[in-house]
Amino acid sequence: xxxxxxxxxxxxxxxxxxxxxxxxxxxxxxxxxxxxxxxxxxxxxxxxxxxxxxxxxxxxxxxxxxxxxxxxxxxxxxxxxxxxxxxxxxxxxxxxxxxxxxxxxxxxxxxxxxxxxxxxxxxxxxxxxxxxxxxxxxxxxxxxxxxxxxxxxxxxxxxxxxxxxxxxxxxxxxxxxxxxxxxxxxxxxxxxxxxxxxxxxxxxxxxxxxxxxxxxxxxxxxxxxxxxxxxxxxxxxxxxxxxxxxxxxxxxxxxxxxxxxxxxxxxxxxxxxxxxxxxxxxxxxxxxxxxxxxxxxxxxxxxxxxxxxxxxxxxxxxxxxxxxxxxxxxxxxxxxxxxxxxxxxxxxxxxxxxxxxxxxxxxxxxxxxx
Amino acid sequence: xxxxxxxxxxxxxxxxxxxxxxxxxxxxxxxxxxxxxxxxxxxxxxxxxxxxxxxxxxxxxxxxxxxxxxxxxxxxxxxxxxxxxxxxxxxxxxxxxxxxxxxxxxxxxxxxxxxxxxxxxxxxxxxxxxxxxxxxxxxxxxxxxxxxxxxxxxxxxxxxxxxxxxxxxxxxxxxxxxxxxxxxxxxxxxxxxxxxxxxxxxxxxxxxxxxxxxxxxxxxxxxxxxxxxxxxxxxxxxxxxxxxxxxxxxxxxxxxxxxxxxxxxxxxxxxxxxxxxxxxxxxxxxxxxxxxxxxxxxxxxxxxxxxxxxxxxxxxxxxxxxxxxxxxxxxxxxxxxxxxxxxxxxxxxxxxxxxxxxxxxxxxxxxxxxxxxxxxxxxxxxxxxxxxxxxxxxxxxxxxxxxxx
Numbered sequence: 001x002x003x004x005x006x007x008x009x010x011x012x013x014x015x016x017x018x019x020x021x022x023x024x025x026x027x028x029x030x031x032x033x034x035x036x037x038x039x040x041x042x043x044x045x046x047x048x049x050x051x052x053x054x055x056x057x058x059x060x061x062x063x064x065x066x067x068x069x070x071x072x073x074x075x076x077x078x079x080x081x082x083x084x085x086x087x088x089x090x091x092x093x094x095x096x097x098x099x100x101x102x103x104x105x106x107x108x109x110x111x112x113x114x115x116x117x118x119x120x121x122x123x124x125x126x127x128x129x130x131x132x133x134x135x136x137x138x139x140x141x142x143x144x145x146x147x148x149x150x151x152x153x154x155x156x157x158x159x160x161x162x163x164x165x166x167x168x169x170x171x172x173x174x175x176x177x178x179x180x181x182x183x184x185x186x187x188x189x190x191x192x193x194x195x196x197x198x199x200x201x202x203x204x205x206x207x208x209x210x211x212x213x214x215x216x217x218x219x220x221x222x223x224x225x226x227x228x229x230x231x232x233x234x235x236x237x238x239x240x241x242x243x244x245x246x247x248x249x250x251x252x253x254x255x256x257x258x259x260x261x262x263x264x265x266x267x268x269x270x271x272x273x274x275x276x277x278x279x280x281x282x283x284x285x286x287x288x289x290x291x292x293x294x295x296x297x298x299x300x301x302x303x304x305x306x307x308x309x310x311x312x313x314x315x316x317x318x319x320x321x322x323x324x325x326x327x328x329x330x331x332x333x334x335x336x337x338x339x340x341x342x343x344x345x346x347x348x349x350x351x352x353x354x355x356x357x358x359x360x361x362x363x364x365x366x367x368x369x370x
Numbered sequence: 371x372x373x374x375x376x377x378x379x380x381x382x383x384x385x386x387x388x389x390x391x392x393x394x395x396x397x398x399x400x401x402x403x404x405x406x407x408x409x410x411x412x413x414x415x416x417x418x419x420x421x422x423x424x425x426x427x428x429x430x431x432x433x434x435x436x437x438x439x440x441x442x443x444x445x446x447x448x449x450x451x452x453x454x455x456x457x458x459x460x461x462x463x464x465x466x467x468x469x470x471x472x473x474x475x476x477x478x479x480x481x482x483x484x485x486x487x488x489x490x491x492x493x494x495x496x497x498x499x500x501x502x503x504x505x506x507x508x509x510x511x512x513x514x515x516x517x518x519x520x521x522x523x524x525x526x527x528x529x530x531x532x533x534x535x536x537x538x539x540x541x542x543x544x545x546x547x548x549x550x551x552x553x554x555x556x557x558x559x560x561x562x563x564x565x566x567x568x569x570x571x572x573x574x575x576x577x578x579x580x581x582x583x584x585x586x587x588x589x590x591x592x593x594x595x596x597x598x599x600x601x602x603x604x605x606x607x608x609x610x611x612x613x614x615x616x617x618x619x620x621x622x623x624x625x626x627x628x629x630x631x632x633x634x635x636x637x638x639x640x641x642x643x644x645x646x647x648x649x650x651x652x653x654x655x656x657x658x659x660x661x662x663x664x665x666x667x668x669x670x671x672x673x674x675x676x677x678x679x680x681x682x683x684x685x686x687x688x689x690x691x692x693x694x695x696x697x698x699x700x701x702x703x704x705x706x707x708x709x710x711x712x713x714x715x716x717x718x719x720x721x722x723x724x725x726x727x728x729x730x731x732x733x734x735x736x737x738x739x740x741x742x743x744x745x746x747x748x749x750x751x752x753x754x755x756x757x758x759x760x761x762x763x764x765x766x767x768x769x770x771x772x773x774x775x
Contacts (some may be wrong), residue, residue: 071463077456186737187730187761188554191450193478193499279452284475286449327446331439333415334447 017361030355037351041344048343053336060326060340067325068318078317080209083216084275086313088291089298090216090223090306091267094260095148096296097227097304099240100155104166106292107173108147108265110285112272114177115143117192117283120276121184124198132199133277140273141266147173148265149258156254170292174285181284194281201278212278219267224306236260268292301349319344403661408442408653409461411454411480413473415446418586419611419630424472424495427649434654450475458483462490468660470653471495484508491666493656495649496556498757501669502732511652512756513672516563517704518645518679520711522627523567524700525643525684525693526605529625530572532690539604541574547598548579549591549608549615553772557581559751559758560609563711564627565767570716571696578603580770588612599624601770616641625688632682642689643697644682651677671756675705712749717764724749729759 046057068078088105095102119136127135151165181190204210227233238246239256246253276283298316302308323337330336410428414421425444432442443464448457454476461469462483468491471480477497484492484507493509494500500510530544546568550557561579568575578598582590591614595606599622607627608615613636619626620637628637628644652672659666672678684694703709714724728739731754741754751760763769 071460073456073459073463077460188552189474190552190554191475191477193733194482196482282451282478284450287451289449289451324445324447327415328443331444333417335415 014362017359019357020360022356022358025355033351033355034348037347037354038344041347044347045340045343048339052339053330053332055330060330063326063329064319064322066329067323068321070325074321076207076209078314078321079213080279081317081321082310082313083209083213084271084279085291085295085298085317086309087216087219087271087274088268088288088295089302089309089313090219091144091264091271092292092295093223093264093299093304093306093309094227094233094236095264096299097240098236098257098260100152100257100261101163102148102151102166102261102264103163103293103296104147104151104169105268105295106288106290107166107170108144108268109272109275109288109292110170110173110177111143111147112140112269113276113280113283113287114173114180114272115139115269116273116276117195118180120195120199120281121192124195129199133201136199136277137270137273140269140276142269144269144272145262145266148261148268152258152261156257177283177285177287191284192282196281199277208278212274215270215274219270220306220310227304227306232259297345301352315348405465406437406441406657406661407464407466407468408437408657409458409464409466409469410442410444411448411457411461411469411471411476412444412446413448413450413476420585421446421472423630423646424649428653430648430650431653431657434650435657437657448476450479452479454479455483458492459487462487467491468493468656468666470656481505481508491656491660493652493666495652496757498731498733498755501755504668506665509656509666509668509670510756511670511672512752512758513647513649513652513678514674514752515645515647515679516559516711516751516758516760517674518647518681519560519564520567520570520704521681521697521700522607522643522645523564523569524571524696525567525689526564526607526625526627527568527571527575528690528693528696529605529642529688530568530575533604534572543602543604544572544575545601545603546575546577547595547601547603547606548577549594549598549606549610550579550581551585551610552583553581553769555761556758557609558762559760561607562717562760562762562764562767564607565764566711566716569766575766577767578770579767581772582610584610586611588614591615592618595619596622598770634682634685638685638687640688641685643684643693646680646682647672648678648680669756671752674701710748712751712760714744714747714749717766719762719764721765724762727762729754729761731755731759 042061049055049057049060068074088109092102092105116136116139119132119139123132123135147169151162151169154160154165155162178190181192184192201208201211204214227236235251235256238249238251239253243253275287280287294316298309298312301312319341323334323341326337326340327334410424412421412424416422416425428442428444443461443466445457445461448454450473454471458469458480470493472495474496477494477499480492480494481499481503484505488507491507491509493511495511497510500508526546533539534541534544548561548564550561565577578601580594580598582594584590591608591610591612595615595618598606599618605625606615606619609629611630613633616626616628616633616637619640624640625642626637626640627642630644630646632641632644634641652670656666681697684697686694700709724744726742727744727749729741729743730737730739731741743750743754743759749760751758
């Protein structure tokens with residue numbers, strides 16, 4: 001021991017391992033890492049299941065798959081839930097590419113829901129359905145855009161912090177909904193039932209979910225093209241990389257921020273229109289149910305690539321429906337399945353670290369030097 | 371090899387068929403009791419006292435009827451949206467014969483499912499639409515919990531009398547505090563019956579009500595209870611689902627009447643009694659009717675007599691002497707109809723006795739007051755539909771705020 005101390009006295013002591021950023025990694029290698037991570041997650045979940053609830057882990061995985069893929073109805077539900085989540089994720093992506101941390105999607109979708117419901121409530125039966133639906137859509141887009149552009153204006157003009165601003169706009173939206181519910185239900189129940197028979201969205205191929213899925217599919221492709229092959233998309237990327245560079249090459253940064261947040265907010269409004277018009281037909285303060293935040297994870301996990309987001313939104317909805325099925329089959333509260341989804345997400349997010357960085361051990365590094 | 375495999379498979383299938391048929395009772399019509407399935411949709415899970423009360427009710431009914439675990443499917447954390455409709459249809463796919471939903475906001479979504487699946491029975495707690503929708507497979511249910519609150523009010527009034535006799539307060543200082551969720555008929559009916567129960571034994575009692583604007587908000591309920599105590603309330607009760615108010619009372623040594631179950635374990639020095647709705651009789655009823663193939667009542671009101679309205683054991687260490695006996699006697703009077711909670715002689719509105727009142731019983735977009743509910747000197751609560759509709763502000767009760775949501 002004394003020897004080794006003397007030996008190392010001259011140099012700085014080398015740690016057992018350190019972390020090095022990887023140069024680009026081949027696609028197959030990154031997928032090998034991901035698959036290993038998922039297998040490891042399943043293994044850990046299995047052990048946790050056995051230890052915590054003394055149930056057969058295989059039963060749990062069976063329930064999980066059954067929950068999302070077990071029947072035709074569940075597949076439709078999976079596709080519908082994916083479409084709504086993907087829509088919100090697509091909406092926030094341009095802002096995130098610009099490094100504008102919009103965590104106000106929850107509120108932007110909710111005001112879209114509110115505008116749609118207000119049209120249904122006040123105009124239902126009073127104007128022809130085609131006009132009503134058009135108004136529902138336009139007001140939802142506008143409401144979302146307004147909710148998105150307010151923080152953008154403040155950011156562009158006075159450099160306010162958009163994260164706090166958009167977050168607080170969520171609460172304003174929630175209380176706005178509570179206020180309108182109070183006005184619309186004088187009995188004090190604050191529960192507005194489904195508004196049926198007016199302003200119903202067209203049912204395609206005998207299933208009311210087809211329209212939503214179709215709209216979002218088109219939006220996904222459009223967003224991919226917009227971000228990767230248009231001038232706007234390029235400007236967003238440049239502003240995201242460096243505002244100074246953007247200014248140097250003549251891009252008006254405030255203009256791009258405002259324009260992008262109008263788009264982002266309007267698309268959130270579209271999600272609100274689809275939720276109320278095509279699904280709930282009513283509104284309550286939890287109409288968006290946290291999807292505005294889940295969307296951030298969908299977008300980020302996909303590295304802001306709209307096509308990859310199809311996969312990540314599938315993953316999150318799959319886990320969500322699977323967890324609900326586990327709770328049902330095991331006849332227990334959601335707490336345990338939430339732990340399981342947490343573990344799986346931890347591994348999946350964690351493995352991205354090992355794709356971007358590699359761990360180099362002491363001995364290995366010496367060899368490299370030699 | 372292939373042949374052998376298919377033969378083996380066929381043999382296995384035949385064997386399982388034989389085993390299955392052998393285990394079945396002889397079938398005369400439709401499904402046997404063995405195949406019966408109940409599906410339950412809950413807004414939250416066991417962490418909410420409201421939902422826990424339903425889940426316990428299901429378990430009690432399951433035991434009483436001898437149903438197996440796989441005959442009952444519970445879906446937890448189902449929001450009041452399209453997800454509720456999806457959950458209901460998924461339960462249909464799973465083979466449920468009766469589907470029950472427990473939250474007010476579930477109603478229109480369950481109704482949508484009921485219209486699509488006429489062969490399945492749908493039951494909804496606390497709802498208001500079944501008696502006007504007139505679907506043969508959609509039903510509402512509630513309980514006359516106002517009777518339970520009235521009895522709890524009697525215990526409160528007796529405690530106030532004891533405090534007056536002991537010289538701790540004067541008759542004029544007998545003011546109770548009530549932590550309410552929303553200014554909504556269900557809550558108004560609840561606190562009014564509680565107040566009338568107290569008034570029936572302690573005529574000088576008054577009450578302050580303050581609303582939190584939430585069914586479950588522990589901090590708000592605790593601070594509201596503290597605010598009421600600071601305003602001079604000497605006894606507290608609540609209609610909200612957390613431990614906030616009982617905890618505040620225990621901290622300050624103020625007697626408490628809680629709701630949805632006993633809080634004696636946490637509050638041994640202040641808890642008097644608690645009332646709750648027991649849903650087990652209703653679950654038992656809907657399962658038995660469905661198994662017999664008979665119709666379920668469109669609008670069912672559970673009462674003290676059906677065992678749907680229950681009181682916990684009285685905490686004799688805190689309650690006034692004689693409380694248990696008084697509750698037993700008044701329970702009998704409510705059962706045999708010699709006493710009515712909302713007898714118009716017992717309360718005044720702007721110092722006048724009510725002789726007529728139109729209540730909003732039928733659901734419509736205009737919230738029109740459509741039904742005369744007073745006759746023979748009694749406001750008949752839960753008679754024209756199970757969900758409460760008593761929404762009158764009576765003398766003696768002061769609302770410190772209103773909160774409609």
